Amino acid sequence: MEIRSRGIRKSIVSERHYRDRTSILVGEHFWQGDIAIAEGAIAADCRFFAGYPITPASEIAERMSLRLPFIGGVYIQLEDELASMAAILGASWTGTKAMTATSGPGLSLMLENFGLGIMTETPCVIVNVQRGSPSTGLPTFFGQADMMQARWGSHGDYEVIALAPSSAQECFDFTITAFNLSEKYRLPVFILTDGLVGHMTEKVVVPSPSEIKVFGRRKTKKPPQEYLPYEPEADLVPQMANFGEGYRLHTTGLTHDERGYPDMTIGTQDRLIRRLMNKIRQNADDIIIVEEKDIEDADVVVVSYGVTSRVVPSAVEKAKRDGIKIGQLRLITVWPFPEKRISELSEKVKAWVVPEINLGQIVREVERSVGKRSKVALVSHAGGDVHDPEDIYKVIKEVIQ
Amino acid sequence: MKQRCSIRISGFGGQGIVLSGYIVGKAASLHDKKNSAFTQSYGPEARGGACSACVVIEEGKISYPLVKNADFLIVLSKEGYEKYSDKVTAEGLTFVDSDLVSGALVDNQKVFGIPATRLAESMGKKIVANIIMLGFFTAVTGVISKEAMIESIKTSVKKSFIDINLKAFARGCEHAATIRGQE
Structure with missing residues (x-):
């Protein structure tokens, strides 16, 4: 079933049968x-x-x-x-x-x-x-x-x-x-x-x-008199209740306690901010998704994300034909950044190449994770187009020499 | 057919260039069961000027989805021809509306011509020139199967226009036969 993207009014008519469909x-x-x-x-x-x-x-x-x-x-x-x-x-x-x-x-x-x-x-x-x-x-x-x-x-x-x-x-x-x-x-x-x-x-x-796996709302099972809107579970995430369901709910952008009420004290700020950060940091392994290709025994690894990942393979194939041991690491989750994995790999990988359609953003995260253990090279592009695979190939050749 | 094949369609915004790309891409992807990536002009040229639509077709997964030099160039305007005629691969084939693209040297070897707009006018609907062109292209190259194109046209145009578009497609295919006859 297709809908053309033009002529909204006409499309609405052809969309009517959605009522009868899942x-x-x-x-x-x-x-x-x-x-x-x-x-x-x-x-x-x-x-x-x-x-x-x-x-x-x-x-x-x-x-x-x-x-x-x-x-x-x-x-x-x-x-x-x-x-x-x-x-x-x-x-x-x-x-x-x-x-x-x-x-x-x-x-x-x-x-x-x-x-x-x-x-x-x-x-x-x-x-x-x-x-x-x-x-x-x-x-x-x-x-x-x-x-x-x-x-x-x-x-x-x-x-x-x-x-x-x-x-x-x-x-x-x-x-x-x-x-x-x-x-x-x-x-x-x-x-x-x-x-x-x-x-x-x-x-x-x-x-x-x-x-299709769908994760539903983390609704509380507690009765309203026992429920605290910001009381965390073991993974530091609190359970939710909807407004209008009989729970006493308050939520605010101000620093708040477990009841959800403003409590602008240093102690509460410390607890809240650390929990908000740690619910992601401590669960990073569960969240982070990367795609690795030919990464074992690679001397050079190209890190890419989004549309740039579709340009990288032609540059990598060319480098392979030159006998370069080269792998690819694609960030499916760009954030949180897979610093642990890149740090591990840096023990063996000699150089990293990071093509991105900007003048150097994710490359800094790669540098931070790699430290001084291996070389990191950016292939920048100011925008409007994807990289010429040749430009990525040239940088691969340069870093390995 | 090569592992990877690229098609560029160009003309004025309004000639159905973007729709043509969509029909070709969908035919290859959903009906011929290959993979295709379809990209199109989004600037002001999509509403006039040299509009273009590109389709990459591959048996396997498409890595690089853009077209630099096309294996097949289909042009419906002089401006489009001037802009893209040199962005064709060495073995590439060009298809032109021979009435509208006056600069092209039609030899029916590398450059194929069809008076698509005139044929469309004779059918009473100038706007189906793009589909006549696609019929001609499909019959000459066989890059996409006729069946797939027909299915794709059926699901891409408004119901009341399906018949005239299928007739236009058939008209383009017929014209390809006359060229073969000449050879």
Whole structure:
């Protein structure tokens, strides 16, 4: 079943039969990355979307506006990104899985309320379809320069989770993973894709609902009189109750105690911030997903993420033909960063090559993890296109000599 | 067919360039059961100017999804021809609307011509020129199966336009037969 992305009004008519279908469109489709993200969200039970259109993320909002009304969900286009982010936090506290989607300029506006989501431990998903930046940059071209914005863009000290899909299929799959992680660890989770992946159309296979693992809300089983909204479980994550279910609930961006009430003392600040950080740090092994290829006995390893991972293989193949022992490590979760794994590998790996469509962001994380044990080389690109595989190949040759 | 094959379609925004790319990509991916990646113009050129759509088709997983030099170039405007005619591989084939692309030297060896827009006008619907072109391209190259293209067209255009588009596709295929006859 296909919907053309043009002519919204006409499409709504052709969408009517969704009422009679299950919400998950099982089968093979030829979808844009953006559409696959929307469908992945729906497959993960997302039923609320608030957003403000922006190239190259608008198709996600468009798809959600066509789909959600017919499957018991709500779609709102809001006046701006500040309101959109606030709306998905509010929706999440009603027990509804919620998402918003934007690009760099919009994400800049969302980040204040992203911090509120971190502090209130609100599960939701934020999609950033990156374009050339800074500012309004290159609206119809792509980039990968918001990696550190996602990591540190809101004020304060916190940990984040971000996934970087590189194909339409991964847009579908990783969106489900993003929702699962956000529910499990109770925080807003980023999908950091880019305009090329978002706008590229490829085959997407949607499995049957029984094959899709969906992590539900961590609802409390305690009776209202025993429940404390911010009392952590063993993995440091507290259980949730929805507003309006008879639980005494209070949530705030101010430093709060286990009851959720403001308690602006040094002791409470220390306990809260350490728990918010540690719920990610201590569970990093459970969260981090990397894809490794030919990594054993590699002298050089190319670290990449997102769309850049699709350019790396041709450079690596060429280097292999020259007899270079070369492996690939792909970051599926860019955050938390797999520092432990890269540090381990640095005992043997002689050099690291990091191509990214920015002038050096993730390369610093690689350098930090490697220390002085091996060489690290960046292959930069200012944005608007992917690397020429030849440029990556040249750097591989240079570092190994 | 090679392991990997790339197709670029170019013309004015509004000639159905993006839809053509979508139809080719979907035919290869869903109906011929290969893999394909379809990318398109998103700038102002998608609404006029030299618009382009690219499709990469591979038996296996597609790593690099973009097209630099295309194995097959399909052009429906002079501007598109001027912009992309040199971005074709050494063995590459070019398909032009012979009325609209005046600069192209049609030899039916490397450069194939079809008066697609004129044929479409004779069918009473100028807008199906792109589908006539796809029929011609499919019949000459066999990169995608005719059956797959027909299925893809059926699910990509509005219901009331399926018939005229399938007729246009058949018209393009027929024209390829006349060229073979000449040889």
